[in-house]
Amino acid sequence: MSFDIALSGIQAINEQLETVSNNIANAATYGFKSSRANFSSVYAGSKANGVEIGSITQSITQNGSAVTTGRGLDAAIDGRGFFVSRDLQGGLSYTRVGIFDTDTEGYLIDSNKKRVQGYGPANGGALGPMGDIKIPTGQVPAVATSTLDFAGNMSADWKVPTGALNIANSDTYNMVRQSKVFDSLGTQHSLTQYFVKKDNNTVNVFYSFDGAAPTSTTVPDHSLVFGADGKLAATSANKAFAFTPTNGANAGSVAIDYTGTTRFAGEATNTNNLNNGYASGAYKGVELAADGSLVAQYSNNQPQVVGTLAIATFANEGALNPMSDTSWSANADSGDALYNTPGVGLSGKLSTGALEGSNVDITSELVGLMTSQRNYQANSKVLSTESQMMQALMQAM
Secondary structure, three states: OHHHHHHHHHHHHHHHHHHHHHHHHOOOOOOOOOEEEEEEEEEEOOEEEEEEEEEEEEOOOOOOOEEEOOOOOEEEEEOOOEEEEEOOOOOEEEEOOOEOEEOOOOEEEOOOOOEEEEEOOOEOOEOOOEEEOEOOOOEEOOEOOOEEEEEEEOOOOOOOOOOOOOOOOHHHOOEEEEEEEEOOOOOEEEEEEEEEEOOOOEEEEEEEEOOOOOOOOOOOOEEEEEOOOOEEOHHHOEEEEEEOOOOOOOOEEEEEEOOOOEOOOOOOEEEEEEEOOEOOEEEEEEEEOOOOEEEEEEOOOOOEEEEEEOEEEOOOHHHOEEOOOOEEEOOOOOOOOEEEOOOOOOOOEEEEOEEEOOOOOHHHHHHHHHHHHHHHHHHHHHHHHHHHHHHHHHHHO
């Protein structure tokens, strides 16, 4: 009987040592969760008959510390939740390892080459459907300018120029400002505005497209009318400017908004000169934002959000089935996954440019090794003593 008990103890300790060794070996593995071997007694009827490893549990809910990498497609979850990936057979797996990349087809993949799951680009303020995230890696089309927000201060100290506007003579206008305008092909044009004081309440505006002379040097294209308080009248805050490029692009129209323009004494300035158009651009790369958005970068400096990572949470994370040392699958005990974007609901926030390290405590594991060694020696001593007793008994016979 004592032989069997000691032998079962040695076998159980060997299994425990495998667990401890695996923990130590993965102390530097990103997203690794340490395991613990749990001993249980073996009974034959009402009599103890040895010991065994009854179960092995992982400390899934204990997070590791964040390790800064500086890589744009690395992310660590600060809090609860898992990244979601799908294999070619449609099976879902959950992991804390946020090492992402793109494959040859432009899909976002994890370190195991599985496709990362997330939401499509927002449409009308709502996230797109959840699924594979595909990043447009080609050329993004140009967008023609349709709006221009321009604001500034038309100085009340200006003098009324004499004579008709002459763009070659700065004495015939008070201020000139240039704005960018893009046509349907993405070609950049210049829209030049010449501001000419008419009287104490009115500033006329003449437009020049690509350096050409204004349509008229005496009849303004638009007039800005101000009140005695120096504020622009709402009736003169908007102007539609039509243009026809000579490069074969479509004719365009720009809605110019002068809201916020003032007429105060002092320096003449402009505080806003923004348009909504841009040229076409080639794909340069993609990065993760703190809110889980995937932001594609293009050569025209026009970033685009092409998707948002999904984070899965579970009612009972500790019951997840291990698929590997760093990935798990759901089951009835863990409950169904609840999906959200990072930082929403129970989902943790993202730390971009970082990865979650292992949660292995090396000191505890080494103490466990020493404890296992003493237990192994104790069981070996039982076997040795039992053997000596049996030899003495045989000699006595």
